[in-house]
Amino acid sequence: MALELGVMGPELMGRATELDDIGASLEAAISGAACTLVVSGDPGVGKTALVQHACAAVSSEMWILAGAALPLASMTVPFLPLRSALRRGPVLEGIPNPGLGPGGWAANDVIVAIDDWLTELCLVRPVVLVVDDLQWADQGTLDALMYLIAGPADRRLAILATQRSGELGELHPLQRWLADIRRMPRISWVALEPLDRTSTGAQIAQAMGSAPHQSLVQEVFSRTAGNAYLNRLMVSGLRPETRHLPQTLPEDLKSAVLRSWRGMSDGARQLTQLMAVGGRPIRAQDLAGLSQQAGTRHDAAAILRETTEAGITECWPNGTHWWFHHPMISEVLEQGMESGQRRDWHALFAAYGARLLAQGTTPDFEFMASLAQHHYDAGNAGEAYRWTLRAAAAAGSAGGSNEILRLLHRALALHGQLPQVDESREELLHRLRTAAEAAGAMEDELDALEALLAGLDPAQRPLEVAELLVRRTLLRFSSGLEFFSVDALLQAVRLAEASPESWQYAYALAELAHVGLWKDDPDAHRTAATALEVARKAGNPRALSYALTANSMAALFGERPDEARLLAAQGAAAAVRARDFWALLHATMWQANATEAWSSQAFADLMRSGRQQLSMLGAPHVYLSKMAADEASSYLSIGRWRECGQALRVALGTDPGPLGDVAARLTAARLAALQGSQDEARAHLARAEELFAHKSGYNNLDFDAVRAEVFLAEGDPAAAYLAAMAGAGKEGQPPTMCEWLVPLAARALADMVQGARDEGADTADMLASIDELVARFPSVLRESGNDTPFYSAQVEAFELLYRAETGRARSDAENAAQWIAAADACQSGSLRWEEAYCCWRAVQALLLHGHSGHGQAASFLRRGLILANELHARPLQDSLLEIAARARIATYQPSIGQASGGSIELPGLTVREREILGYVVAGRTYGEIARSLVISEKTVSSHISNMLRKTGTANRLDLSRLATRHGPEHFSPDGRR
Template identity: 30%
Template sequence: MHRTCVSPVLVGRRTELDRLLAALANAAAGTPQRLLIAGEAGIGKTRLLEEFLAAARRDGAVTAVGGCLELGAEGLPFAPFATALRTLHRSLPAEVAEAAAGREAELARLLPDLAPAPPAADGDRYDAESKGRLFELTGQLLERLARDRTVVLAVEDLHWSDRSTRELLGYLVRSVRSTRLAVLATYRSDDVHRRHPLRPFLAELERLRTVERIDLARLTRDEVSGQLAAITGRPPAPRLVDEVFRRSDGNPFFVEELLALTGEGGADLSSSLRDLLLVRVETLPEESQRVLRLAAEAGSTVEFGLLLAVSGLGEEELLAALRPAVDAGLLRPAEDTADGYRFRHALLREAVGDDLLPGERPRLNRRYAEALEADPALARPEERAGRLASYWHRAGDAARALPAALEAAGEACHRHAFAEQLVMLRRAIELWDRVPREDLPGLTGGWAEAYPARAESHTPADDYLDLLAEAAVAARLDDDVESSATLVKQALRTLDDTRDPERAAWFWLEASWHTIAAGRGDGWRELARAIELVEDRPPSAVKADVLARAALWRMLNTPDEEGLRLGEQAADLARHVAAHEVELQARITLAVLHSDTGDHDRAVRELYGLREEAARTGAPGPIARVHTNLTSVLCLAGRFREAIEAGRIGLEAAARAGLRDALASIGQNMVDALLSVGEWDEAERRLVQTRPYQGQARSRAGGDLVAAYLAMYRGDLERTAELFARSRTYISTEKLEPQAEFPVALVEAWVARQRRRFDEARTVVRDALAQRPEFGHEASVWALMASAAEGEAEAQGDPAAAAGRARFLDDLAAAAAELPAPSTLARADAAAFAAQLARARGGADAGLWTAALAALEPVERPYERARLSLRLAETLLASGGNRERAAELLRPARELAVRLGAEPLLTEVDAVAARARLSLTADSDADSVSGDPVEAFGLTARERDVLRLVSAGRTNRQIAEELFISPKTASVHVSNLMAKLGVSGRGEAAALAHRMRLFT
C-alpha cells in the first residue's frame, strides 16, 4: 500500500499567501490585480495557488485555472485560456451566455463550447475577426463577468506558454480596468534562461507598476521540520530533519519525495534527481508502471478515453492500473478535463518519459496519433490539430506528420496565433522533401488579396512556394524579421520568375521590406526588381501592390511629384482589381504626400477617414500605417494635443491587432508630441512602455533618438551621446530617410558643439541640408538651422569656434532664402532661426524675438516659448529696456525649467536674472538685489578669478603665475569650480561662462 506524503497544511508561505489575499481584497473592491508567482521546479507554486484559490472561493469569488501545455510552442495556442474560459462557462453558464451575447461565434475560437467556430475563409484572413478583435472580446467578456462578482483567472506553467497565450495575457494585464478581476500566472524561474522566449515578456510585465511579482524561496530548516511534522502528524527526529533538509535543499517537493522513501524502510537514495523520482515509481505494480510511461508520452494531461485506446486494456483493467499511481500521489485527476489525469509534478513526468526505451517512444506516439485520428472526440477541439501534429512528428512518420502540421498551422492561423503557425509551417518545410511527390498535399487558401494568383500549369513546386510564402507572412506578422527574410531568400532561389513573374514580384516586395526592417538599406534594389517584373503585366493585385510600395518608398525617401503620380496610379489600379487593402495603403501614402506639399488640413482629413475604413476591414497593414501616419502628420501640423489623443486610440487598435511594431512607432510619435507640449515625465514613461515592441532596427533607432532628444533638453551630454551612438548602430546605411535625417543631424551637431568640435558640427548640418528633398520636412529643416544658429551664438567668445563661423552663418542664411515655410510649425521655427542668426552675428534685437514669440503663438510648445522668452528678456536687459517686462518673461520660463528638469534652461535663466540683479520669486520686487551673478553657482572669490582665466584660455601654469599660487593649487581650484558648474572639462566651463556672460 502506497501513501501520499503531501502536507495537509501549507508550510512556510504565510507572507506570500497574505499578499495574494490582499490582492483578492483589492480586486473585490474594484481594482484589477495582476500577479506573477515565480519559483524553481518543486518549490510549491501550484500548492500556494491552490491554497489561495480555495480561500478565494470561500470568500465568494469565482475561480478558473488553465495550464500551459508543453506542446504549446508546437501549435496549441491559447490552451490555458480555453481551459479557464470553459471552467467559467460551466460555473456561470447563464452569465457567460449573457456576457458573450452577439459575439458567440468569434469567442468560439477560444471557447468552442459556446458556439461553432466560424469557418476559415480563403483570402479573407484579416477581416473583423482578427486576432486583436479576439483579444478585445476576451477582455470584455472577463470584465462583464467580473462586474458583479470577483473573478480569479490563473494561468499555470507560463514557461511552457506559446506566444499567442503570452500576447493575450499581456493584453489583459494592460487593458482591463475598473473591474473585480484578478489575473495570476505562475512560471518556473529556473527554466527561464537568457534566451527563453518568456524572458522579454516577463521584463515587459515587470515594468508595469500594476504587476506584482511574488518569488517563492526555498524552505528554511525550521520550515522543513514543520512540513515533516504536518505530514507525519508528530515531531520529526532531528536526524531525519537534518538528512531531509540536506538532501532536499529546502525544496518542498523533494522533501515529500524523500520522506516517502525514508518512511518506507530508509531506502538507499541515489544522488541523481531522476533516480530519486523513479524510486517510488519502481515500487508500483508492473502494469501501473507501464500505464505511467504511456501517460508520460501523451503530454501534460491525458484523457482517460485516449489512454484507454492506446493502452489496449479494458476500462476496469486501466482503472486498476491507475489506482496505485493515484494513491501514491504520482498521478492526480486533471482539473481541466472531466476524466483526465496529469502527473503530480512535471519533473516526475519528465523522469518517467526519459525512462522509455529508444524504440518505444515512436511506437507510443504512433498509437496516440492513430487513436486520435480514429476518434477525434478523444481530445478537445482546440487541441486536436496541434497534438496530432506533435504525435505524428515524434512517431517519425513524415507522410502523416506533414498534412497534420499543415492542418495545425491552418488552425493556428485561423485563431491568429502567428508564432505557432510559423512553428508548424517550418516543420512542414522540413518534412516536404521527405514525402513522396505523389503524396504531397496541395495547399488550399490562406493567401491574402495581394498574393499572386497561381500559375496556369500548377505544380508541386508551386505548392512549396505557397508554403514558403505562408511561412514568411506568418513570421512577418509575428515581427520575426530574420526568419521571414530567410524564407523569402529560399523562395527566390527556388522559383522561376520568367514562368511566374507576379509570384516572384511578390517575394521581391517582401525582400524589400526585410532590408528596411533590418536596417540594412533602403530596400530600393529589391523593389526595383519587383517593378521590372510587373511593369508590362496586365492589371492585377500584385501589380497594384508593387506600385503602392513604390509610392511609399518615394514618400519615405524622396517625396516628390513622382510619388504622387505612383500613389494615384496604384490606388486606381487596386480599385479596378478590387484589392481593397492595397488601395487603402496607396491612399494613406497619398495623404502623407499631401501633408508634405503643405496641405496638412487635407492630409489630416483624409487620414481620419482612412482610419475608419481600416478599422472596418481589420487589415493589419493599413491599421498599423494609418495610426502611425496620422499621429505623425498631426505633429507636423503642430496639433500636438490632437496627436496624443490619436496616438492613444492608435495604441489600442494596434494592441487589439497584435501589431508590435505599430505599438513602437505610434508610441514614439506620442513621445514627440508629449515633449512638445511639455509633458516630459509622461513622455519618458511612454518611451519605456514602447521599448518591448521595438523589434525592428528602425523602431529601435527611433526609440533611442527620441530618448536622446529628451536627454539633450535636460542637458545630459553623456546620455545624449550614448543614445545617439546606439541609435546609429541599428542602421547600417549612411543615407537616412528625410524624416530621420534632420532630427539625427540636430542631435549629432549638438553633441559635437558641446564637445567643442565645431567644424564637425558644421559639416553635419551642411551634409543634412544637402539631402533636403523636393518638398516636405520643412519644419524639421528649419528646426535644424535654428539649433545650428543658436549653437553658434552660444559659442561666441570661444576661440575654438571662431574659425569658419562667418562662412557657416552665410551658408545658413543662403539655405534659408530658398526654404519655404508652408506650415505653422515651419513658420515658427523660421522666425526663431532669423532671431538666432542675428544673435549669432551679434545683432539680435527685441523685435526679432518678439516676432518669433508671435509666430509660436498658435502652437503649444512651452519649452520653445520659454527659450525665446529668455532671449527676449536678455535682449531687453542688455539694451537697458523694460526690467519689469524682462522679469515677467523670466519667471514662467524658470518655473517651467524647474518642472521639466531642463537644467540648461534653468541655469541660463538664473544667470540672466543674477546679472540684472532681478529676483524671480513671485513675492519679491523685481528690482531687489540678488548679489554677484557668479555667486549663483556658489563659487568663492578665488574660484571666480580662476574661472575668468579659464574662460580666457589660460593653462593651469599660467593661472598659477597670474594669481601667485602653485600650479597644484590652481588645478584644485579648476576641479572645484567645474564640479560646481556641473561641467566635465575646461572647454565646457569656458563655454558656459561665455554663454552666461559671467564676465565681460
Template identity: 30%
Template sequence: MGKTRLVRVAADEAAARGVAVLWGRCVRFGAVDSPYGPLISALEGWAESADPRELADVLADVPAAGGLLPSLNAYTSSSAIRLLSVVDALVMAIASHRPAVLVIDDVQWADLASRDALSYLIAGFRGQQLSILTTYRDEELGTGDPIHSWLADLRRMPSVTGLRLDRMTWEETEQQLAHLLGDHPHHHLVDDVVLRSDGNPYLSELLLEGVTVGDEELPADLPAELRAALLAAWHRLSAPGREVMRVLAVAGRPTSIDDLREVAATRGIGSDALTNALVEATDSGICVAQGADMCWFRHPLLAEVLYATFVPGEAESVHAAWAKTLESRTATGPDEVQRQGDLALHYEGAHDLESCLEASLRAAGLASGIRARREEAIHLRRAARLWSTVYGPDSAGRADTAGRADEGGRADTAHRADEGDLLERVARANELVGEGEASFAAWSRALELVDERTDPLRASRLRRRWADSAWATGRLSDEAIVEASRAVELSRPYPDSAEYAEALAGLSWRQAWNNDVEPAREHAEEAVLAAERAGSSAALSLAYAARGCADLRNERSDGDTATALRSAWKTGDPDVLWRTLVARRNYLLQRGGVAECVEPATEFLRFALDVGALSSAVFAAGILAKDLLILGRFAETSDVTRQGLALACLPSPSAMVRLSAASLSIRQGSLDVAGMHLQRANELIPALEERLGLVAPPVLAEYLLATGHAEAALDLLSRTLTTHIADPRDADEMLMWGARAAADLAESARDRRDGRSLRTTRAQLDDLVVLRARLSPPPFEVITTEDLIQPAIQALFTAETARCMAKMPTSGAWEDAARRCGAAGLRWEEAVASWRWAQALLAERAPRAVVAVPLRSAHHFAVEVGALPLQQQVETLAGLGKIQLGEPSAPTYDEPAGPFRSLTKREQEVLAHLVANRTYAEIAQSLFISEKTVSVHVSNLLHKTGTTSRREVAALAIRLRQSPTDVD
C-alpha cells in the same frame, strides 16, 4: 527554485485578506500554442469561484467576455472581438471591485499572445488595485530564446521588479528538512541532500521520500541526477500508476479525466484502475488536480522525463489514441484552436503527417478567424515544414492546400504552386506579427519554387515582396532597386495587371527614398495609369501613394495621398494601408500638419490591433506617439506607447516606440526609465543614431542634456546631421537641438569664467550651422504659408543661438519663439520657450507682472502633463522673482452670499485675483486693463462688501467660499 510554492503561499495569504487571486499556469512539454492559454485558465478559475454578484457585475462591465471564456457558453463563430482588449478589460474590471493578484506560473513556456497581454497589462499600470506575479526558470532558457528579449523589455518598465531565488544554502536546506521531517535532521543527512539536490528545494523534497528523521544519510540506491530524482517517486508507483502517468505525459498539457480514461483504455487500463492510479499518483505528490475535472503533473518537467521513457516508436500508438479521443470532441473559439493544434501534435507523434498538416491548416484558419495572429503564424509554419514531406515528388498522397486528396494526381508544377500559395500565407502571417526572419524564409522559399517563364506575374509579386522583406530585416540597401526593377520587367508584358502597377509603384517608392526624383516621378505616373486599367484598389492605393511621395512639393501630392488612403481602406489590407498612411503623413508633415496626422494614425492603430496586424500596429504606435509628443499631448502619448511596448515586433518599429517612450520619460522626470528605453532601442538597432527613418539624434540629445552631457549631445548632432538630410525637416530639428546644447555649454562656461570653453562651444555651433547651410534645401525652408512648425523651430533655433552668444536682450527672441510654438500647436516647446522668456525678462529686470505671464503659462502646462523637471525649474525661477504661480479662478456659486450678490462679472474676476494674492500690476497685466481701473474695481468691491482692505475682502470671500481656497 521553490518559486511556485513561494508565490502560492503569498497568494493564499492575500486571498485570506479578501484579495481576488487569478492563477494561470503555462505548460511546456509538447503543448501547441493556444492564444492566451494561461490567462484564460486564470480567468476561468476566478469565474468558477467568484461570488455570483461580483461575477455578474464584472461580466456586465465586459460584455465581450463570452468570446474569451468558454465556460460562459456565449461564444459565437461570428464574434469579432480583440482578445487582448477583453483580457485587459476583464482583469481591470475584477481589480476595480477589489484588490487582485494575477499569477502566471512558468512564464518561460507562455504562448506569445499571453506574453503580449502581460506586457500590455504591466505597461498600463496607473495605480490599480492589481499585482501581477510571474515566475520563470532561467536555467531552462537557451541562448537566443525569445523570452530573453521579452524579459529585457519588461525589466525596463518602471513598475517591474525582480526577485531571484538562488539555490538553498546548507543552513536553508537544514531548515527545509526540519520542516519536512518534523525535527532537526542529522548533519550527515543534510550533507547528503545538499550534495544530491545542489540546493534545489524541490529535489530535496523528492529525495526525502521514505526517509525518517533518524536516518543519517540517504539510501545509497537513490540517484543524484535530475532525471532520476524526478523519477524516484514515479518508480514507487504500481505498474498501472506508472503507465497512467506515461499516458498523461503524452497528452502534453493538463487534460480532462474523461479524456485520460478513454486513452488509458487503449492501454488495457480500466476505469477503476485509472481512478486508483490517479489517487496513488496524487498521494505521492506526482499528480495534482486542476479544477474539478482536470489533472496534470505537480512538476511539469516530469512530463518530459516520462516521455523519454518510451522506446523509439512506442509512443506512436499513444499519440494515435489521444488524436482519436480529441477527434470526437468539439469546442469553440480559442479552445477549438487549441484542440486542432493538439490534434496536429498527436498526428505528428503518430507519424500521420498528412493529418498533421490538415489539422495545422485548420488551426491556422480558426486562429485567423478569431484574429489570433501569432498562433496562425505558428500553425502555418508547421504546415509549410510538413508540405514537402507529405506532398513531395516521392510522397504517396496528393492534396491541395485544404488537404483534399486528388485521385488522379497532379503535375509537379501544380504542387509547387500549391506550396507557393501556402508559403505566401506563411510569409504574410509572420509579417503581421513581426516575425521578420520567418517571413523572409517563406518569401525566399516561395521565390525558389516559382518559374519566371511560366508564371511571371507571381514571380513579379514574389520578387517585390521578397525585396521588401529583405530590406525590413536589414539584408538589402542599394540592391532593393535592382530587385524592384526586375519585378517591373517580369510584369511588363501584362500592362493591365495589378502586379505591373504595384511593381512600378514599388520601384518609384525606392527611387524617391534614394532622392532619385525624376525616375521616381516617371514610374509613379506609369503606375497610376496601370492601376486605373487594372481596377485594383490595392494597386490604386500603392500607385497614388507612390506618385504623392515622388514629388511631395507638388500640390497634386495632397490629392494623390488622400486618394491613396481612401482606396487603401477599401482593401482592408494592413500592409497596403500602412504604406499609404506613411505617404499621406509625409505630405502633411512637409506642410507642418502634425495635428492632421494624428486622427488617421489613431484610426489605423485601432484597425491594426483589431485585425491582429501587430507589426503595423507597433509602427503606427511609434509615429503616433512621436506626433502626440510634438503636440504636448502626454497622456495620449503614454497610452499609445503602452500599446506599442506590449507587442514584440521587428527591431525598427520597436525602437521607434522606445524612442518616444524615452522622450516622454525625460520630460516627466524619469531619467532612469528613459535610459533603459534608450539602451533597449540601441540593442534592437545598433548605431541607432545613424538609422534613417527613426530620427533618434534629437531624443538622444535630449537625454544627454537632461543628464548633464551637453558636450556629448553637440558632438552627436554634429556627427549625424549629414546622414539625416534625407528629410530636411529632421536635419533642421537637429540644428535646433545643436543650438540648445551649445547654449547649455555656453552658460556653464560663463558661470565657470571659462573663456576658452566658451569660444570652443561657439565655434562648434558655427560649424554646425555652416554644415547645414551647405546641404539642400536651405535651413528651415517653408513650402507653404500654412506651415507654422518650421518657423517655430527656426524661432527656437534663433533664441537658443542668442542664449549661446549671450546677446542681450534675449526676451524678444524667446517671446517670438513661444508665440510661434503656440500658434503651431507645439505645446511642450511653447512651455519651454515661455520659461526661457520669463528667465530672460527677469534678467532684464522687467516688472514682476510682466515676468509672471509666461512663467504661469509654463507652470500651468507642466502641472497639467506631469512634466516635473520643467515644473521645478519654473517654480525655482518664480521663487527668485517672488512671483505667485497659482492661477486665480472666478467664483462659482448658485446662490451668492449676501455681501457678494451685487458684484459684476469683472469685479468677480478681480476678487479672484485678490484671493490669489496678486498685485495691482499683475491683475492689470492678466485682465488687460490699467492699474487705475483695477483700483476702481477694488474700491467698488470694498464698498459693496463692507470691508476696508483688499486683504479683508479676500479673507471674507474665502470664508464664505465665494472664491476657490485651493489656490497655490
C-alpha cells in the same frame, strides 16, 4: 490550473530578503502604485512557494487571482492561466466577470475585457494577479500581460509572474517579451537562487519534523545543490533518524521524482507514464480507452483517485480533465522512459485517435493538432505530415494564426523526409508566406520569400520574381534591415518591363518611385506617373494602391496638397479592396501628411481614424502598432502626453513588430527624457537602436532628433550636437522632426559655451562653431510640400528658438526678448514643451541682464511652471523652482494655516484628506498627525495611502512636493489670480 495563494504554507527557509522585496511591491500596489514583479529561477527552486507566502501575507487586503501555464506540446489553449485566474475572481454587482468563454472572441477583445474588469475591481479593492510558469504561457497570455503592465500607473494592481531560468533558448517567444518589459517602468525582478546548505538543513528539518543528521543534510545538499523542490522530494518518507540517503536514490531530478512515483501501484505508474506521453490534460474516459487499447484494462477512475491521494495528479476545476500536480512530474516521467517505449506510446495515442475517428468523432483543431504531434513523435512522418496540414487548415477557421505558422513550419520540415507527397515545397512556402502575411509575422514571411526567390528562375518566371522582390524590399524595410533597396527594385522593374501592361510592372514602378522621391531622384515623378497609368490599365487594386500613393507623395513634394490628399484617399480605398494592410498604412500616412503637419492634433486624429479602420478590417497588430506609434508621436509633439501614453500602450500592448516597436520606442524615449526619467529614456532608445541596424538611414524615423534630446537631458551636449548634425546633414528628403534638429544643435553648443564660461575656459572655438552652424543653416529645416498656416507657425517658432539659442551662446543683450518672442511663437504653434523651455530661458535671461523689477520674470516663471506642471516636466519644474527660491519670486500664495497643518486644496481629495495633507506638507509624523486629529495612526496611514493612489505619487515626499507645486495651476499665464 489554479494555485492556492491565499493560504500560508510551511514557513519558507532562507527567503526573508525575497519575501521583503515582493512584500514591498504588493504594499506599493495597495497604496495605488501599479507594479509588476517577475520571479525567476531554476525549476523547483521555490518560486511558487515564495509567491504563495507573499500573497498570503496580504490576503486580507487584496483580491488574489492566480493561474498557471502548462507545457502543452501539441496545442495552445488561449489565455489558459488567465482563464484559471478569472475563475477565482470575485462576483460583484455591476462588475461582470469577463469569464473567458471557450472560443469565438478576438484576442484584442479578450485583453480589453480583462483590463476593464481589473480596472473596476481595483477601484473596489487592490488586486494581485499571479501567473505561474510564464515560460509555458501562450502568446495571448503574454500579450494580455503586456497590455496590463502598460496600464495606468495609479491602478491598485500588482502582477506577479514566475519564470524558469536556464530553459529558454535564444528563439523562445518569452525572450522577446522579457526584453520588452525590462524597458518598461514599474518592473521589478527577483532572481531566486538555490538554498545554501544551512537553509537546506532548515528545510529538511521542517519536512521531517525534527533536526536531521548533518550527514543527511550534506548528502541531500550535494545531490540537489539546494533546489527546494528536490530537497522535499529527496527526504519524503524518510524517518527522522535517517543518517544517509538510500543507495537506490538517484542523483538528479528524474530519479527523485521516480522515487515517489514508484510507491504507487503498477497500474498507477503505467497510466501516469501514459498521461505524461499524452502531453496535455486528459479525460478519465480517454485514459480508460487508451488503457484498454494497450491491453491493460486498468480502472482509470480508481487509479486517478490513487494518484491524486499520492499528490501526483489533480483534477482540473472543470471536473473533467486530469493533469499532474506539478508539471515537472510529467517531464521527468516522459524523459525517464526508454525512447522505444515513448515512441510506442505515441503510436498508441495516434491509433486511439484513429479509433475515435472510426467511431464518428468529428475532429476539431485540438484533436488534429494532437494527432499530428503523436504521429510525429511516433516516427510516422507520412501521417504526421497529413494531419499537420489538416490541423493547419483547421487552425485558420479557429483563428489560430500562430498555430498555422508553427504547423506549416513542421510540414516543411517533414516534406523533405517523404519520397512523394501531393504538395510541392514551393506550394508549402506559398502557404507559409500567405499565413505569415495574414498574421503580420513579417520575419516568417521574409524567410519564406527568401526561400521562394532562391528556388525560382527569374528567366522562366519574371513577373513572379519581380513581385517577390518588391515585397521583400518592403519587409526588409519594415524589419529594420535597410531603408529600401534601389537595386532590388530596379531588378524588379527590369524583370517586369517585358510585360508592360502587367500589375507587377506597375507595382515595381510604384515602389521605385516611392524610394526615388525619398532620395530626391529627379526621375521619380515621371516613374510615379507611369506606374499609375499601367496600374489603371491592369486593374489590380494592390498595384493601383501603391501607384496612387507614390503619386500622392509626388504631388505633396510638388506642393500640391489638395491633389496629394485625393490621390492618397484613393490609394487607401484600393488597399482596402486588395486587403493589403501595408498599402493601407502607407496611403493613410500620406493622406495625413497632405492634410497637416505630423506635429498636430489633426494628424493625430487621422492616425487614430486609420488605426480604427485597420482594426475593423482585422489587420494584424503590427500595422495598428505603427499607426498608434505615429499617433503617439503627434500627441507628444503638441504636449498631450496622456493621450501619447495611451497610444503607446496600444502600440506596445502586444507584439508591435519591428517598425511599430522602433517608432513607439523613440516616442517613449522622448517622453521619458522630457519628463526627467533618464534611465527609462536611455532604455527605450537602446531598444530602438537594437531593433534597427541603420539607425539614421530611415528618413521617416526621428532617430537623430530623439537621440539629441536624450543626450541633452543627460547633460551631454557634445553628443547631442553630433546627433543633431547627423540628422540635419542627411541627403534626400528631410527626416521626421527635421524642424527640431538645427535648434537642438544650437542648444547643445549654447550649453557647451555656458559650461565653459562657468569654468572660466576659453569659448572661442565653440563660438566659432555657432557661426559655422548659422552659416551652414541660416534657417531651420522644413518638410517639403507642407505649407499650412499651422505648420508655418511651427516653423516660425523654431526659427525664433534657433535665434534665441544662438543669442544665448553669444550672450546677446537682447536675448530675453528673443526668448519671450520664441515662447509666444511656440504657444501659437502648440509646441508646449518648447514653450515651457523658452519660459525658463526667458526668466534666466531677464534676471541675468538685470532688468528692473521682477515682474516680467515672475510672470514668465509662473507661466513656465503651469506648463511644466501640466506636462509633468520635472526637470523644468525643478529648474524654475530653483530660480524662484534663489530670486525670491513667489510661485503661489500659500494656503492659510499650511505651516501648522491646515487644509490644502488638491483635486479629488476628501475634506479629511486635505486636512491630513496639510500636516504631511508641514513634515508631521504619523503619530503627531494622529494625536492632533484624535485618530489612530492606522487611520492616518490609510488616508495617506488613498492620497498616494489618487495623486499618482509614490511616497509622502512626492505627495508633499505635488501639494506645494499645486499653486501655479491657480494662476493665469500672466500671473494674475
